[in-house]
Amino acid sequence: VRLALAWRILTHDKGRTALAVAGVFLAILLVFVQLGFFIAVPRGGMLLYDRTRFDLLVASTGYEYQVQPGEFSLSLLDKARTVPDVVLAAPLYFGSAKWRSGEDGKAPDVFVIGLDPQARVFTADELNSQLAVLDRTDTALVDSTTRPMFGPLTTGRVVDIDGEKVTIGGDYVLGTGFMGLGVILVSADNFARLFPYRQLGQVNLGLIRLKPGVAPDPAAAALRKLLGNSVRIFTRPELEAHETAYWTTRTSVGLLFGSGLIVSFVVGVMVVYQILATQVSRQLPQFATLKAVGYADRFLGGTVTTMALMIVLAGFFPALVAALAIYAVIRDKTLLPVEMSGTRIAAVFAASLAMAAASALLSMNTLRRADPADLFG
Amino acid sequence: MTATSNPAHGWRSVGFVPLAWRNLLANKPRLLRSSGGIGFAVLLMLMQLGFERAFFNASLEVIRLLDGEIFLQRASKYRFATKDPFPARDLATARAIAGVATAWPLYADWHHLFWRSPSDGKDFLVRVFAFDPDQPVLSLPELDGGPKGVSDLDTAIVDRRARRFLGMDPPPRAAELNGTKINIVGSFALGPDFENDGTVVVADRTFAKLLPGRGGGPPDVELGVIKLTPGRDPTAVQQAITAAVPTDIAVLTKPQLLELERKFQADVSSAGPIFAMGTLVGFIVGMLISYQIIYTDLAEQQPQYATMKAMGYRIGYLVRVVLEQAALSALTGWVPAVLLAVLLFRIVGEIALLPLHMTLELALVSLLLTLTMCLISAVLAVRRVVTADPAEVF
Numbered sequence: 001v002r003l004a005l006a007w008r009i010l011t012h013d014k015g016r017t018a019l020a021v022a023g024v025f026l027a028i029l030l031v032f033v034q035l036g037f038f039i040a041v042p043r044g045g046m047l048l049y050d051r052t053r054f055d056l057l058v059a060s061t062g063y064e065y066q067v068q069p070g071e072f073s074l075s076l077l078d079k080a081r082t083v084p085d086v087v088l089a090a091p092l093y094f095g096s097a098k099w100r101s102g103e104d105g106k107a108p109d110v111f112v113i114g115l116d117p118q119a120r121v122f123t124a125d126e127l128n129s130q131l132a133v134l135d136r137t138d139t140a141l142v143d144s145t146t147r148p149m150f151g152p153l154t155t156g157r158v159v160d161i162d163g164e165k166v167t168i169g170g171d172y173v174l175g176t177g178f179m180g181l182g183v184i185l186v187s188a189d190n191f192a193r194l195f196p197y198r199q200l201g202q203v204n205l206g207l208i209r210l211k212p213g214v215a216p217d218p219a220a221a222a223l224r225k226l227l228g229n230s231v232r233i234f235t236r237p238e239l240e241a242h243e244t245a246y247w248t249t250r251t252s253v254g255l256l257f258g259s260g261l262i263v264s265f266v267v268g269v270m271v272v273y274q275i276l277a278t279q280v281s282r283q284l285p286q287f288a289t290l291k292a293v294g295y296a297d298r299f300l301g302g303t304v305t306t307m308a309l310m311i312v313l314a315g316f317f318p319a320l321v322a323a324l325a326i327y328a329v330i331r332d333k334t335l336l337p338v339e340m341s342g343t344r345i346a347a348v349f350a351a352s353l354a355m356a357a358a359s360a361l362l363s364m365n366t367l368r369r370a371d372p373a374d375l376f377g
Numbered sequence: 378m379t380a381t382s383n384p385a386h387g388w389r390s391v392g393f394v395p396l397a398w399r400n401l402l403a404n405k406p407r408l409l410r411s412s413g414g415i416g417f418a419v420l421l422m423l424m425q426l427g428f429e430r431a432f433f434n435a436s437l438e439v440i441r442l443l444d445g446e447i448f449l450q451r452a453s454k455y456r457f458a459t460k461d462p463f464p465a466r467d468l469a470t471a472r473a474i475a476g477v478a479t480a481w482p483l484y485a486d487w488h489h490l491f492w493r494s495p496s497d498g499k500d501f502l503v504r505v506f507a508f509d510p511d512q513p514v515l516s517l518p519e520l521d522g523g524p525k526g527v528s529d530l531d532t533a534i535v536d537r538r539a540r541r542f543l544g545m546d547p548p549p550r551a552a553e554l555n556g557t558k559i560n561i562v563g564s565f566a567l568g569p570d571f572e573n574d575g576t577v578v579v580a581d582r583t584f585a586k587l588l589p590g591r592g593g594g595p596p597d598v599e600l601g602v603i604k605l606t607p608g609r610d611p612t613a614v615q616q617a618i619t620a621a622v623p624t625d626i627a628v629l630t631k632p633q634l635l636e637l638e639r640k641f642q643a644d645v646s647s648a649g650p651i652f653a654m655g656t657l658v659g660f661i662v663g664m665l666i667s668y669q670i671i672y673t674d675l676a677e678q679q680p681q682y683a684t685m686k687a688m689g690y691r692i693g694y695l696v697r698v699v700l701e702q703a704a705l706s707a708l709t710g711w712v713p714a715v716l717l718a719v720l721l722f723r724i725v726g727e728i729a730l731l732p733l734h735m736t737l738e739l740a741l742v743s744l745l746l747t748l749t750m751c752l753i754s755a756v757l758a759v760r761r762v763v764t765a766d767p768a769e770v771f
Contacts, residue, residue, distance in 0.1 A: 016672075023665040030421075030658045037651065062500050070500075096488060098461065100453065105625075107453035107461055147645060149455065181645060250542070252571065252729035256428055259725055260655060263421050267662055270414040274666050277410055278673045326654075366406070 002299065006306035009283055017311070020275035024315030025322070027268030028352050032323035034264050035348060036330065038257035040338040042247040047177030047337060048113075049239060051123050055216045056223065057234040058089070058206030065246045067111070067179055069094065071202040072231050080206065080223055085214045090119035091188070091203035095195045099182060101159035103149050110150070110161065111180035112140075114191025121207055122174070133169035134187040144171040146182035164194055175337060208233075265351060273359035276308055280366045287367060300367055301360075308356040308363075316352050320345065397701035400674065401709070408709065411670040415710025415751065416717070418663030423718040423743050425655035430739065431731040432648045433639060435570035438732065440635055442567075443483070444516050447615055448634050449601030452627040456641040457634075458487050458504070458572060462597030467626050471601060471618045476609035481512040482598040484584045492577060493553035494544035501543055504573040505554070507584030514602035517578065522563015527580045532560045538568040538730055539575025554579075554587055568730050660750050663710075668754035671703055675758055696759050703755030704748060711747045715740055 010017045043050070048066055049057070058077065060070030077089040093114030098107045115121060117131035133139055140161075142153045151159075157168045166186075176183045192200050210219050216235045223233050234242065248254030280287065287300055320340075327338045401408055440457055449471055454461040465482060472480040484507040491500040508514045510528045522534050533554070539545040544552075548564040554577065567576050579587070590596040605614055611630060619628045629637070643649050675682070682695055719735045726733035 019665065019669060023662060023669070026658055026662050026665070030655070030662070033654065033658075064501070068502060098453075102453070102455070105452055106455035107451075108455055109459055149645075250540070250574075252731055255725060255729045259721070260421075260424065260428075263417070263424055264658075267417045267421050267659070270417045271662060271666060274410060274414045274669055277407075278669055281407075282673065282676070330651075 002302050002306050005303050006310055009279065009286075009303075010307060010310060013282075016279070020272075020279075020311050021314045021318075023271040023275060024268070024311055024352075024355075025319045027264065027271045027355070028312075028315055028319035028348065029322050029326070030264040031261065031268060031351055032319060032344075032348055033326055033330075034257055034261040035344060036323070036327055036338045038248075038254070038261055039344065040330070041251075041253045041257065042244040043337045043339075044175075044177045045243050045247045046240065047175045048179065049243070050337075051174050052121050052207060053123050053209065054088075054090075054121070054207035055210040055214075055236065056208040056220050057239055058208060058223075058227070059232050059234065060204075061230065061232055063232055065243060065250075067094070069204045071204055072206075074201045074203050076227050076231055077203065077206045079227060080208060083219075083222065083226065085211050085219050085222075086208055087211055088119060088207070088209035090116055090121055090207045090209075092121075092205040092207065093188060093191045093198070093200070094204045095191065095198065096180070097162040097194055099150055099159060099161055100163070101151055101157075101161075103151050106149060108147070108149050108181050110146075110182045110184055111176070112161075112191065112194060113183065113185050114188050115185065117187050119207075124172075124174075127172045127174070130170055130172055131185070134185060134190065136167070136169065138164060138166045138190055138193065139169040140166050140184040140186045140190070142168050142171045143176055143183040143185075144173050145176050146184075147176075150182045161194060166190075166194070177337075206231075265355065268352075268355045269358045269362075272308060272312060272355055273362045275311065276304060276359050276363040277366045279307065280304060280363050284366075297368070301364055304363055304367055305357070305360040308360040309353070312352050312356040316349065320348075397698050397705055400678065400698070400702050401705050404674075407670070407674070408706075411667070411706050412709040412713065414666035414670070415663055415706060415747070416714040418659050418666055418750075419711050419714035419743060419747050420717055420721075421659035421662070422656050422746055423714060423739070424721065425652045425659060426739060426742065427718065427722055427733050427735070429648065429652035429656075430736075431726070431733045432571065432652070433642055434732045435568070436572075436642055437635055437638055438570070439515075439567070439576075440631075440638055442516050442518070443600070443602055443631070443634075444514050444604075445602035446605050446611055446631065447477075447603040447618065448629050448631070449480075449603065449618070449622065450599070450627055450629065450634075452625045454627070455637075457638050460486055460488065460599065462599045463601075463626055465595065465598050467622050468598055468601040470621050471603060471628075474614065474617050474621055476606050476614035476617065477603055478606045479512070479604045481509060481514050481602050482581070483508050483514050483600040483602055484581060484596055485599040486584075486588060487573065489588060490554050490577070492543060492575065493556075494542075495549050495552055496544040497542075499542075501574060503539075503543070503554075504576045505579060505584065505587075506576065507579045507581050510580045514600075515578070517565035517567065519566040520563070521565065526562040527578065527583070529560075529562075530580070530583055530586065531557060532562045532583065533577050533579045534563040534565060535561055535578075536567045536569075536576040537564045538566045540569050540730060543575040545575055557587060559583075568732065656746075660746060663747065664750040664754050667703065667706060667710075667751045668758055670706060671699065671751075671755050672758040674702070675699065692763055696763070699759045700752060700755050703751040707747045707751035710751075711744055714747075715743065 045066060060072045062070035074091055077091055080086055080089045095112040096109050097112055099110040100107045102108050117134045120128040122128050130141060146153060153168060153171050155168055155170050158165050188200055220233050220235050290300060324340055327340055330338045449468060451461045451463045468480050468482055471477060486505045490503055490505045492503040493500050506515055510525050527534055535545040535548050537546040548561045551558060551560050569575060585595050588596055605611060615628050615630060722733040722735055
């Protein structure tokens with residue numbers, strides 16, 4: 001009966017209900033969008049790790065975050081390779097250089113990743129097989145999301161990187177994240193040519209791959225013991241926690257989108273409450289009549305809560321669809337990996353239910369004013 | 378017909394705001410609800426607009442502080458915070474041009490100098506500016522210690538508003554830059570931006586020691602800061618300098634330098650669209666809420682409006698009452714929202730160390746947006762009054 005009554009009230013005035021649903025739709029959409037950004041930022045920082053195959057990461061004790069990792073000695077990776085459980089210990093070199101072949105004579109900074117092409121470090125096999133081209137002298141692969149200001153990224157184009165002529169050997173799709181405006185991959189040898197003052201004996205990161213089935217935590221403990229205090233060793237979950245903490249607490253990004261998230265939730269509560277309270281006060285005589293014929297306050301309260309839930313549910317699903325579309329646009333425009341996940345949908349759904357509950361609770365006051373005696377006032 | 382025989386005239390002489398005002402006050406819980414609803418929508422817009430301004434101001438702030446009228450930089454330099462220096466001789470060429478009073482170098486680095494705070498011994502990347510202490514080309518805000526203090530080799534002044542983990546507030550007595558011990562002789566209050574956590578200012582010779590130029594010589598100039606002889610036409614001098622220096626040197630006025638940075642930030646940072654979207658959502662939600670309020674109010678008061686119509690009030694007058702009421706409810710939402718935003722900006726600005734400020738411009742823009750959103754919804758809702766039929770009252 002409750003459901004039917006709530007349904008009747010909502011369908012009685014379709015225009016008004018449509019308006020209510022539109023308001024809730026926007027509020028929930030806003031929560032989705034803010035949450036999207038809030039999570040996209042650390043994910044953007046994790047981009048390279050997310051698309052690289054490793055079980056443990058070796059980094060300097062001065063490791064800040066992926067782009068500022070510090071340096072440690074390559075010999076430690078050689079040492080790590082002696083552990084029977086370790087299948088691979090591959091170094092990564094990072095550097096920043098001037099791409100002197102940009103549009104309008106500008107020289108944007110390019111983030112250079114030096115690696116061993118044979119190590120096949122990426123999750124995408126397609127990219128791993130492309131790496132063979134890096135064995136050629138002064139050849140680089142360019143991330144296809146590199147900004148237009150770098151000029152055309154056509155294969156075969158020769159560009160000037162810090163005075164060195166480098167041939168573009170192809171492009172790949174990984175995403176630049178927060179590494180910079182443009183990213184290229186080169187072999188360690190070519191890296192040494194681009195950065196003559198750098199020694200290949202000092203590496204920025206080490207990717208460790210374990211034998212299948214080996215548990216990462218004990219392996220990490222064993223490596224820590226072996227390599228000593230001069231480096232840090234992260235398991236995947238530890239690394240994710242470290243990067244997320246960096247982006248949400250060290251930068252202002254977390255605070256910015258975090259506060260946006262809270263305000264959009266409050267705005268959502270306000271919208272639903274506004275709509276419910278209006279509906280209730282409009283139907284006040286009817287509610288009073290129901291009271292007069294013997295329905296308890298609890299029944300009426302239940303009806304209002306059902307109405308709140310119906311409005312929120314009707315707003316939630318279109319908002320989800322719209323959010324998917326907006327995420328796609330943001331992915332396209334900002335190149336941040338804003339993706340919808342099951343947990344995110346569940347979290348926003350829970351927030352929406354909380355919105356409905358909070359606003360229903362707030363409108364109970366209005367409902368209490370329903371006095372059968374007023375009917376004849 | 379005399380003025381008193383027409384009730385409408387009698388009301389008019391009292392003024393029309395009281396009716397709108399009374400309508401608004403008639404239902405206190407509803408007023409609270411509406412000002413809460415509109416207020417939060419306005420707060421949402423204010424926060425998004427404030428964040429957007431903070432984002433751009435944070436990166437433009439240091440350019441505004443440059444003490445000069447014309448600037449020389451390498452033409453390939455696509456933004457301020459990137460190292461792309463040019464030879465000092467090009468600045469000397471500019472110095473010889475008629476109309477140039479002074480031409481001094483600014484040295485800078487964003488990616489190669491690490492600050493080791495004595496408190497935790499960890500290394501953090503910092504932004505470093507350097508100049509001749511007798512020719513401070515950067516007007517550092519709230520300077521305590523003076524740029525002349527850094528004349529000695531291996532001394533520096535640091536940013537009190539740098540991110541806390543750098544340990545610059547209060548300034549330590551000494552710290553390390555890339556392993557070199559540096560005595561801290563003063564501080565200023567600049568604040569970080571989205572990429573730089575903190576700033577250190579040293580004398581040109583300390584900078585040259587930390588980051589020597591090619592072959593160990595003096596470092597190249599990041600930015601040439603030029604002051605003009607009073608009364609000189611800046612455009613003419615700018616053209617003369619442009620003609621004299623090599624083509625790979627850009628000669629820019631301060632507005633051009635600021636515009637280059639603003640354009641870069643707008644093009645690549647995606648902050649603009651992100652915050653614009655938030656503002657738009659706030660606007661639409663606010664419009665829905667105020668429409669809802671005005672519509673309900675009109676629906677409830679329809680008999681009253683119909684009665685007034687029957688008494689001879691013109692529709693124009695009734696519509697005006699509705700619009701005034703909408704404007705008033707806009708204000709009841711806007712005022713608390715602005716006050717709350719001032720508080721939030723304070724808190725978030727202090728925690729995030731961002732230049733989040735309630736400016737007159739921001740207040741006016743948000744007021745305009747709030748009024749627009751409420752008036753649009755009033756216009757949409759007012760059809761109710763127009764169609765109010767006196768006969769229906771009975």
